[in-house]
Amino acid sequence: MAKIRSGRVGEQIKKELSQLIQMELKDPRIGFLTVTGVEVTNDLSLARVYLSVLGDAEAKENSLKALDKANGFLRSELGKRMRLRHVPELNFKIDESIAYGSRIEKLLHDIHDGKDNDHA
Structure with missing residues (x-):
């Protein structure tokens, strides 16, 4: 029962955080990012938010710092929206x-292209 609830809460957090980050946060350090998943513990005390950030390692690091700085704002807004x-x-x-x-797809594609060249 707890697994089902934590899964539903995780999906709702994912949806709300995506909207909040996209519409409400104005920090220029946040690059183009997507919330790819949220894992919530069974007691709903911790949520691991997985992000995909477009750009290099510096853009990823800057986005993480900006989100950590906005953590309090995001939690308070989640509280208002999710009750x-x-x-x-x-x-x-x-x-x-x-x-x-x-990367795996590219490697497989390169292997496949190598086999085609061997037969030609």
Whole structure:
């Protein structure tokens, strides 16, 4: 039962945070980012927010710093929008799975192109 609730809360946090970051935050350090996932603990005390940031390592670091600075604002806005008794603490992390997936896809494509050249 707790797993189902934490999953629903996580999805709602993901949706609300995406809107908040896109519409409400005006920090120029925040680059183009996407909230890719939210994992909430069973007791709803901590939420790990996974982000995909477009740009180099410096852009990712700057975006993380800006979001950490805006953590209090984001939590208070989540509390207003979601009507939770206790809003989970937000912990932002960079999601490297998209970059990893595209790297694997490129390697597979290169291997496939190598086989085509061998047959020609």
